[in-house]
Amino acid sequence: MNAPALKHLRTAIHRFLKLDDAEWDMLVPYTEERQLAKHELFAVEGKAAHEVGFMLEGNMRHYYTRDGEEKTTYFYFEGHFVSSYISCLTGKPSELTIEALTDCTLLVFKYKDLQKLYDLSHKWERFGRVLAEYLAIGLEERMVGLLMLSPEERYLQLLDSNKQKIIERIPQHYVSSYLGITPVSLSRIRARLLKK
Amino acid sequence: MNAPALKHLRTAIHRFLKLDDAEWDMLVPYTEERQLAKHELFAVEGKAAHEVGFMLEGNMRHYYTRDGEEKTTYFYFEGHFVSSYISCLTGKPSELTIEALTDCTLLVFKYKDLQKLYDLSHKWERFGRVLAEYLAIGLEERMVGLLMLSPEERYLQLLDSNKQKIIERIPQHYVSSYLGITPVSLSRIRARLLKK
DNA sequence: GGTATTTCTTATCTTAAGTTAACGTCCGCA
DNA sequence: TGCGGACGTTAACTTAAGATAAGAAATACC
Known part of the structure; x- marks a missing residue:
């Protein structure tokens, strides 16, 4: 296990809520470090997504395709979570593709393992809530910017x-x-x- | 207590997740029916919001103000939850105002009471997660529409x-x-x- | 290192949205 | 019932963005 990487993730999670060691340890065995080369994909349009990543290094973008044209609608940077989250939530095929803009290092875990933690632990369920709330706040800001x-x-x-x-x-x-x-x-x- | 109104709310919640009677009963004492006349406000820019409403009848809009101009960015209809939710979440003053477009009937509860339920019950915590996820999915769709x-x-x-x-x-x-x-x-x- | 590809800029032309203002209609309210 | 304000449409003009193409600059790759 890569200790500094895990520490980085734990710090990021603690910005949402504090986990004690026992709670944190529930996630650790499910995490896996992964390298992506520039231009490699983390999620692909049309395929259901199952994973959530945490960016240790590099940056990525996600895009939708329309009339054969790619529309980039989001960037991911170090310290962010990256996922075709809506596809994970709904189980439907992803409408977007996530591509590494540079070589990237990620910590990856499966969404279904996160769901297990939701089932097992009220605290992890709360993490899921706060994460989704954070996501919604960001999207709302973005939308208001587009409108105003x-x-x-x-x-x-x-x-x-x-x-x-x-x-x-x-x-x-x-x-x-x-x-x-x-x-x-x-x-x-x-x-x-x-x-x- | 207005039984049909409560039933309507329970049905709406069950679209997110099923509650058994005991869980449902935790919310009921905190709910209160409220009438709003056309043009009355449910949330006001600059004031922290504390309430979540469930629309039984009528419709509302919410708007941001910029350069003295109102920008309507959302409509609420029967069967929807209505709230300056981000203000509730962050505790900061609301950046938006919510106005009744018609006479409205709402079931209202305080966000802090919902938080109590989050603390007391894993299941209610899950409701909070699913609600936020639903919100995020809607916002994502809206944003993609604006961009594409x-x-x-x-x-x-x-x-x-x-x-x-x-x-x-x-x-x-x-x-x-x-x-x-x-x-x-x-x-x-x-x-x-x-x-x- | 040199070639090929991608990326960015610039220019021209077209199209659509913003701005302002005038006008007619509808509605609320005195 | 009649007045005033809010609302929607239309028109004329301005401004900025879309489309397309050409060329320059940067980058990738052999």
Whole structure:
């Protein structure tokens, strides 16, 4: 077992709620470290997803496909959970694909093992609740941004976030589709902002 | 106690998970029926929210305010839960206002009472998880629609949903801001569609 | 190191949405 | 019942984004 990796995960979980050692130990045997090479996939559209990952290193994106075009709607960074979570929850085929943008290191566990913990432990069930609540809060913020801000404002907001350095290293056409605009449009917005 | 109202709520909860009578009875004493007149508010921007409602009758909207302008981002219908849920979760002041669009009848309970149930009962904790997951799934769908569909497609999608009849009775400028466009724009889209 | 591919920018043209304003209709309320 | 305000439509104009294409820059890969 990779102790620093597990410690990293435990710290991340503790941002949601504190687990005592016994509770934490329930998860450990189910975790497995995994490497993904750049461009490898963690979830594939059309296939039901069964796993949840925790990002130790690297970053990933997820995208939907429409009319043959990929629409990137989310990025994952170090310290985040990564999963086609809705597919895990519903058991239906994933509507999205998750791709490694760089070489990545993950801790992976199966969703059904997490469900076992939900069954066995009220505390883990609570973790599941708080995780879903956290997810919902993030999605709500994102949605409000899409409804209330212009593409330019959304881009500035993204740069303001603490992920600016990483964003700058992500291919721009992925960022543009995250913002809901075309790559050409983002390029123009950037040119406009430079002049100011 | 209003038995049909409670039955309606129980049925709605059972869509998430089944409660036995003892579990259900834990909630009942905390519920209270409430009438809201058209234009009355259920949550107010700037004030922390403490309540969760269940809609027995009528419909509501929630909106954010920006530059003095109201942006409607959600509608609530009969059989839905209504709450400034994020404010309840975080304890922070609500960023949104919830307004009755028609006279409404609600069953209301306090979020802190729900939290008590979370503490007392694994099963209720699970309800909280499933509710949050349901919320997240809905928000994800909404977000993907905003990113991948044109305003016209979003409007058609909204009409296709099972709420068409109700949507048609909601003032159009609320619908337009739900779609992320101006009232003028929605009016043009409608004119365009009529010609087809 | 050099070639091929991907990515980003720039330009042109088209299309649609934003803005503002005018007008008609409907509705609530005095 | 009549007045005032809210709502929806239409029109004219402005602004910005989409589509397409071409070229430059960066990157990947042999």
